[in-house]
Amino acid sequence: MPRVMSLSLALILALLCAHGTAADGPSVVLPAPPSATSAAPESASARIDADVKLFNPDVYRLDDQGSPVFPGHSLFVEPVTEVARQVLSATWFSALVFLPFLILPQVLLLVIIFKFKDRGDGRAPATFLTHHKLEVIWTAIPFLAVLIVSIPTYYVLEFMDDPPKETKDLQVVTVTGKQFAWMYEYKRYYVDPNADEKVCLQSSLDPVNQLQEPLLLTKGRSVSFNLTSQDVTHAWWVPAFGVKKSAITGRFTNVWFTPDTLGVFKGQCVELCGDKHGNMIITTVVVERDEFERYMTLLRHRDDTVPVWNALQPPAGKTVPAGAVAKAVAAFLQKGDSPERQYALSYWMASNFSSIQRVPPPKGSSIAEVLGVAHPADDHLARDKQIDEVIRAKRKQVDELLPALAKSLAALPAAAATPILR
Amino acid sequence: MERSAIAPMPSLEIKRYTGIMDWLTTVDHKKIGLMYFWFTVTMGIVGGALAGLIRFQLATPGAVIETLQAAHLAGGPEPFSLFSNGGGIFGDQDRFNQMVTMHASVMIFFTIIPGFIAFMNYIVPLMVGARDMAFPKMNAFGFWLLIPSAMLMLSSFFVQGGAAASGWTTYPPLSILGHGTKPGQDMWVMGVHLAGVSSILAAINFIVTIASLKVMKWRDLPLFAWATLFVSIMALIATPVLAAAVTMVLLDRNFNTTFTIASQGGDPILYQHIFWFYSHPAVYIMILPGFGGISHVIAAFSRKRVFGYLGMVLATGSITALGFVVWAHHMFVVGMPTWMQYYFQVASLAIGVPTGIKVFSWLATMWGGTIRMTVSMMFACGFLCLFVLGGFGGLILALTAVDYTLNNTYFVVGHFHMVLVGGSVMLLFSMTYFWWPKMSGHFLSERLGKWVFWLMFIGVFIAFFAMHISGANGMARRIAVYYSDFRFSNYLTTVGYLMTFTSACLFFGDLIYSYRRPKITVDDPWQINDIQQSFEWATSCPPPVYNFAKVPPIPILEQIPSHDHKH
Numbered sequence: 010m011p012r013v014m015s016l017s018l019a020l021i022l023a024l025l026c027a028h029g030t031a032a033d034g035p036s037v038v039l040p041a042p043p044s045a046t047s048a049a050p051e052s053a054s055a056r057i058d059a060d061v062k063l064f065n066p067d068v069y070r071l072d073d074q075g076s077p078v079f080p081g082h083s084l085f086v087e088p089v090t091e092v093a094r095q096v097l098s099a100t101w102f103s104a105l106v107f108l109p110f111l112i113l114p115q116v117l118l119l120v121i122i123f124k125f126k127d128r129g130d131g132r133a134p135a136t137f138l139t140h141h142k143l144e145v146i147w148t149a150i151p152f153l154a155v156l157i158v159s160i161p162t163y164y165v166l167e168f169m170d171d172p173p174k175e176t177k178d179l180q181v182v183t184v185t186g187k188q189f190a191w192m193y194e195y196k197r198y199y200v201d202p203n204a205d206e207k208v209c210l211q212s213s214l215d216p217v218n219q220l221q222e223p224l225l226l227t228k229g230r231s232v233s234f235n236l237t238s239q240d241v242t243h244a245w246w247v248p249a250f251g252v253k254k255s256a257i258t259g260r261f262t263n264v265w266f267t268p269d270t271l272g273v274f275k276g277q278c279v280e281l282c283g284d285k286h287g288n289m290i291i292t293t294v295v296v297e298r299d300e301f302e303r304y305m306t307l308l309r310h311r312d313d314t315v316p317v318w319n320a321l322q323p324p325a326g327k328t329v330p331a332g333a334v335a336k337a338v339a340a341f342l343q344k345g346d347s348p349e350r351q352y353a354l355s356y357w358m359a360s361n362f363s364s365i366q367r368v369p370p371p372k373g374s375s376i377a378e379v380l381g382v383a384h385p386a387d388d389h390l391a392r393d394k395q396i397d398e399v400i401r402a403k404r405k406q407v408d409e410l411l412p413a414l415a416k417s418l419a420a421l422p423a424a425a426a427t428p429i430l431r
Numbered sequence: 432m433e434r435s436a437i438a439p440m441p442s443l444e445i446k447r448y449t450g451i452m453d454w455l456t457t458v459d460h461k462k463i464g465l466m467y468f469w470f471t472v473t474m475g476i477v478g479g480a481l482a483g484l485i486r487f488q489l490a491t492p493g494a495v496i497e498t499l500q501a502a503h504l505a506g507g508p509e510p511f512s513l514f515s516n517g518g519g520i521f522g523d524q525d526r527f528n529q530m531v532t533m534h535a536s537v538m539i540f541f542t543i544i545p546g547f548i549a550f551m552n553y554i555v556p557l558m559v560g561a562r563d564m565a566f567p568k569m570n571a572f573g574f575w576l577l578i579p580s581a582m583l584m585l586s587s588f589f590v591q592g593g594a595a596a597s598g599w600t601t602y603p604p605l606s607i608l609g610h611g612t613k614p615g616q617d618m619w620v621m622g623v624h625l626a627g628v629s630s631i632l633a634a635i636n637f638i639v640t641i642a643s644l645k646v647m648k649w650r651d652l653p654l655f656a657w658a659t660l661f662v663s664i665m666a667l668i669a670t671p672v673l674a675a676a677v678t679m680v681l682l683d684r685n686f687n688t689t690f691t692i693a694s695q696g697g698d699p700i701l702y703q704h705i706f707w708f709y710s711h712p713a714v715y716i717m718i719l720p721g722f723g724g725i726s727h728v729i730a731a732f733s734r735k736r737v738f739g740y741l742g743m744v745l746a747t748g749s750i751t752a753l754g755f756v757v758w759a760h761h762m763f764v765v766g767m768p769t770w771m772q773y774y775f776q777v778a779s780l781a782i783g784v785p786t787g788i789k790v791f792s793w794l795a796t797m798w799g800g801t802i803r804m805t806v807s808m809m810f811a812c813g814f815l816c817l818f819v820l821g822g823f824g825g826l827i828l829a830l831t832a833v834d835y836t837l838n839n840t841y842f843v844v845g846h847f848h849m850v851l852v853g854g855s856v857m858l859l860f861s862m863t864y865f866w867w868p869k870m871s872g873h874f875l876s877e878r879l880g881k882w883v884f885w886l887m888f889i890g891v892f893i894a895f896f897a898m899h900i901s902g903a904n905g906m907a908r909r910i911a912v913y914y915s916d917f918r919f920s921n922y923l924t925t926v927g928y929l930m931t932f933t934s935a936c937l938f939f940g941d942l943i944y945s946y947r948r949p950k951i952t953v954d955d956p957w958q959i960n961d962i963q964q965s966f967e968w969a970t971s972c973p974p975p976v977y978n979f980a981k982v983p984p985i986p987i988l989e990q991i992p993s994h995d996h997k998h
Contacts (some may be wrong), residue, residue: 100833103826110787111823117794118815125733127801134734135799144742147791148784155780158830163773165832167979170769241605242699242765244839248905253835257700257764258604259693262766275914279839279907281598282605284525285516287910288495373499 040146052402054405057359064304065275065360066223066294069203088268092169093251099165103158110151117279137273166424169252173231181208182224186256186278189285190214193224198305210308217361226268227301233265241283247276247293255280268295282414310353313341317354318361321403331406338410339417346415362400436896440591448877451538458567463554463574465870467545470577471859472939477585479932481534488513488527489912490925497915498635516909527616527911528596533584535599536619539717540626541581541594546859548633551659553870555637555897557967560646560655562978564637573632580625586677595619597608598909600710603680603691610684618682623962627670634663634670646966653965654737657744661751663709665719667710668755673709674703679837700765707758719747721858722789724810728865729793732808733800736963746785746792753782763834772831779829783822790819805957806880810861813888817853820892821846826897841917842902849895852931860887868956872972873945879937894927 043150088094088397096210171209173179175377181196212222226232236245245264268274278289296304320330320337341354446454467872492498493512502510509517514527556564566572587594592613597606606616641660645652652660679690679702689695730737737743760779763772793815802808824846828834837843860883867875868993901920906913913921954960955968970979 042944096832096836097776099830100827103830103833107823108828109820110783110826114790114794114819115816116813121794121797122453122802122804122812125797125800125802128802132801134801136735137738137799138736139741141740144739144788144792144793148788151784151787152781153781155777157781159777162776162830162832166773166776167769169832169835170772241608242602246839246907248836251836253764253838257693257765259698260700260766262440269725276905276912277907281528281531281602283608283908284528284596286528287524287907287912288496288516299490 011037013041039116052399053355053408054401057355057404058309060190060356061359061363063295063296063300064223064307065226065363066292087249087270088251088355089249089272089274090251090268092266096251099162102161105427106154106158107351110154110428127319155189156159166329172233172263178230180230180365182229182232182234184234184236184245184256186225186236186245186323187238187239188241188283189278189289190289191224191243191245191278191289193222195305195308198308200309210305212308215361215364216312217318218364220364221292223273223289223294225301225304226293226295227293227298229269230298231265234263236262236264242280243278243282243289244280245276245291246279247274247291249274250276250293253279268293271295271297302407307356310350311357314354314357317341318358321358321407335410335414337431338407339414342411351411351415355404355408359400359404362403445855458563458571460552460556460564460567460570461870461973461976461978463570464549464551466574467549467552467577468863468870470574470581471546472942474537474581475546475935476939478534478542481530481537482928483932484513484521484530485527485534486508486925486928488519488530489913489921493519494912494921495915495918496912496958499912512911522593524911525596526593527592528666528909529588531909532595532598532601532619533588533931536584536595536622537581538851539582539599540623541577542841543627543717543855543859544713545577545997546628547717547724547855548864549661550655550724550866551637551720552633554967555656555659556640556644557869557970557974558656558965559641559644559976560966560979561640561644564636565620565644566636569632570636573629573636576625576629576632580622580629583625583961584617584622587615587622589617597805600706601677601680602706603683603699604693605684606680607691610829617681617684617846620677623677623824624674629669630666634666637663638667648813653723654726654740654743654747655720657721658719658721658747661747662716662719665716665751665754668714669712670707672705673713676705676709679705698760703762703765704759707761708755711758711761712754714847714851715750718855718858719750721814721862722747724862724865725793725814725858726796728861728965729809729810731865731959732803732805732811733797734803735796735800737792738795738798739788742788743792746788747786750782753778754786757782758832760829760831763831764838776829776831780826783826783829786822788866790815805864805877806877806884807861809865809881809884809888810857810864813884814854814857814861817849817857817891818941821849821853821895824849837902839908840902841906841908843900845895845898845900845902848898849891853891853895857887857891860884863942865957867942867945868951869967869972869974872950873948874951874956875898875945876941879880879941883934883938883941886930886937890927890930890932890934892927894931897921897923897927 088097129380175181183194183196185192186192190213192211195210195212198210200210201207212224214220215222234245236254236256236257237260240258242258243256244253245256249265250268252264252266254262256262274293274295276289276291276293278286282289317334317337320333338354342351344350394405447453454462454466488494491510491512493515498510499515499517502508509515510517513521514524516523519526536626552564556562573895584594590613592609592615594615595601595606595618597616601616601619609616613922632703637659641652641656641663645656651819679688682688683691683697689697691697691699693699726737757775757779759771759775760766763775767775793811824842828843828846864875864880867873897920901917901924902908904920906917906918906920951972953970957968959965959968966979969972981984
């Protein structure tokens with residue numbers, strides 16, 4: 010089955026590639042072939058930018074006032090799953106049924122205080138001690154309210170606890186908590202679909218900056234989580250999805266939902282798990298099906314791109330060594346130079362350049378200093394622009410190297426190329 | 432009462448100490464009750480100060496994730512905060528977790544539970560017509576155990592690695608980490624053990640005192656004594672279970688056992704079940720005595736006898752019983768079978784029924800009375816208002832499906848603070864204003880008391896209502912940094928905290944100053960015996976060492992039944 014899937018995927022990719030050369034639209038899955046890159050570098054770059062924004066939503070910017078801007082939702086969210094909607098309606102329903110028991114005592118209390126306050130007029134207090142009927146009523150009616158609320162909430166609970174049947178289209182994700190990150194394992198998406206021992210694609214901390222990577226979900230596709238933990242008890246929670254489950258060592262807990270709205274949804278760990286508990290943040294991105302598949306392709310090649318990224322880091326106070334970069338890119342392409350792989354390289358470079366802005370720099374330094382950008386300290390916009398320019402320059406370096414290297418690699422016989430590159 | 436009726440006790444050949452030695456060696460339930468009371472007040476201030484550190488951290492600019500990141504981006508210094516991994520003035524976020532843990536532990540084990548025990552110790556023997564508790568020496572022992580217990584817990588701030596930082600729930604495997612290098616958690620466990628032994632001893636003592644030393648029939652037992660009885664039964668059954676739970680942590684940390692270590696055959700959920708089997712009854716241990724006390728306050732100041740005595744007793748009894756079978760609603764998200772979650776939902780909701788009976792009965796007690804709005808009565812009314820509000824949040828939280836969203840958020844924090852501070856603490860204040868004249872022989876200021884009440888009432892409402900808002904919007908509990916979306920509601924909570932703490936300080940000052948006011952010369956300053964004769968108001972303020980010259984001192988109960996026996 011994976012073989013069929015990868016074949017069909019390849020077919021779709023090929024079709025979309027052809028489509029992409031004809032018209033530049035947001036639906037383009039892969040960039041135009043390398044030859045087209047030099048012809049229209051801006052549009053390829055824009056495509057990468059769009060993908061980085063989509064898949065890596067924690068990209069960090071300042072607004073005109075120099076205040077931080079986080080793309081995506083705040084936590085004041087509308088429910089975006091059927092589960093969350095049912096929970097919300099159950100909440101309102103129960104709140105309405107219970108509301109009289111909140112209002113009535115408060116009103117009675119106020120009435121009693123004003124009506125029966127001792128005004129020194131010598132009024133004698135009443136002497137009744139019981140009222141049988143009244144006591145039966147205020148025992149029976151709350152019981153009734155409990156019953157009324159319990160019946161519909163049972164069905165909500167059953168709906169939440171009853172995951173959909175295991176089908177081909179169900180997205181299964183193994184979520185593993187560890188201090189202080191989440192590891193997502195996308196079941197049935199393999200690093201190498203043809204290998205005998207298939208390894209699932211994983212994302213956790215990004216291999217370069219050690220920042221939590223987002224979880225990608227597909228709009229309209231049910232997802233089922235198997236949660237567990239490596240060290241202490243954690244709990245996975247995104248308010249907009251209306252689900253929360255503990256991740257416990259030695260156990261698998263299950264939760265399912267179907268996201269039906271595109272966007273970025275945030276959450277965090279909600280079981281005290283140590284000193285950085287508050288920083289154990291969750292970012293989920295709900296995308297279209299084709300975008301999800303594209304991200305899986307990108308994830309497949311991610312680890313191979315790390316040497317190139319490392320080569321692009323200049324030693325302190327020096328420029329990027331072009332030779333080392335060329336060597337790293339050549340080594341990357343040596344393992345495979347398909348368009349999707351080349352796109353993955355460009356994407357991860359762009360993505361990592363973006364996530365550098367999320368890394369707390371060493372104390373006393375700034376990101377601008379790390380990137381070697383001189384700027385007036387209070388001019389955020391100019392500084393941001395400069396950082397952008399440096400990042401674009403670095404990415405351009407990679408983009409320009411790609412076709413040239415591909416060509417030179419193709420010209421060399423494989424046996425001759427290998428020793429040079431290693 | 433005529434003072435001449437009180438004859439001195441025959442002198443016994445016992446060496447009597449005076450001054451400080453008298454307090455250190457006393458077995459008099461009244462002196463022990465007062466010591467419990469002052470211990471509670473002291474610990475309340477400590478716990479309140481710890482809460483203050485939490486609140487101020489959450490009001491600093493460094494608590495907002497966006498501000499933190501902006502500072503990182505600009506390369507500037509870390510924004511000001513009390514607890515931050517990048518350099519807060521009081522330490523890192525682990526310190527913050529220590530504050531959270533110790534605030535809860537101090538408030539639960541050393542403030543609210545002993546706070547009610549103070550009144551139970553002082554009032555219950557008087558109320559049932561006894562000359563002392565059944566086991567006076569055990570009573571003293573129970574109190575003196577609390578001192579090393581509190582010292583163990585609080586001094587753990589100064590050991591290597593600081594105090595326990597895994598929350599007062601102490602969930603393993605987090606609480607197992609740091610074994611051998613961070614003794615704070617072990618000291619916490621030992622502290623809980625000592626407090627637990629103290630609690631068990633007190634419980635046995637109360638049960639025996641009420642059952643064997645009461646001079647009236649069961650059907651005439653005052654409601655506060657009933658509440659004491661039920662609470663003691665709860666504590667007696669539940670506290671050993673807590674001891675078992677924390678012992679598992681202690682053994683796993685130090686003796687290489689694997690009760691909770693999954694990789695070696697243990698299970699962290701085992702601990703959670705056992706822990707909550709104690710800790711859910713514990714929340715009723717923290718409020719039922721107040722329920723009993725408030726019945727007396729409301730009856731006294733409405734100038735009526737309490738409505739529906741039998742219903743009140745039965746409701747307290749059913750809360751006691753139900754309290755033992757709903758523990759797992761604290762752990763709905765750990766993945767239990769659906770039927771089990773549903774059972775715990777329905778059982779939890781059912782507790783609302785007897786609680787409702789009590790609330791309506793209090794209102795019915797007030798109905799038709801001539802209500803005297805003393806500070807004690809104001810606190811009682813404030814309790815009713817805030818407790819009903821907090822209880823409403825509890826009903827919503829009991830629904831499993833909804834709890835999937837609200838579990839472990841500030842909504843939960845807001846809920847239990849609303850019922851513990853708006854409930855138990857308001858009750859403690861009400862009972863103090865009510866019984867302090869009896870306990871010390873001096874009145875508390877009614878004028879200052881109105882300030883104490885309004886500051887506390889409004890402060891508690893603002894602080895904990897804002898917590899509900901934070902939680903409903905998605906703020907997790909026990910975090911030192913949060914998204915800027917929650918900034919406003921957190922500021923509100925801090926403002927509410929400041930009002931509450933100011934009120935507590937005013938109260939503390941008044942408490943000390945009260946000793947300089949003139950002595951009360953009457954037995955019954957609230958004129959309660961006109962309404963319903965009761966023993967504790969039939970002896971001097973404060974009562975003599977032997978409580979009553981004759982037992983029972985007044986032949987009241989046969990003449991004026993305390994309730995309508997026909998119903």
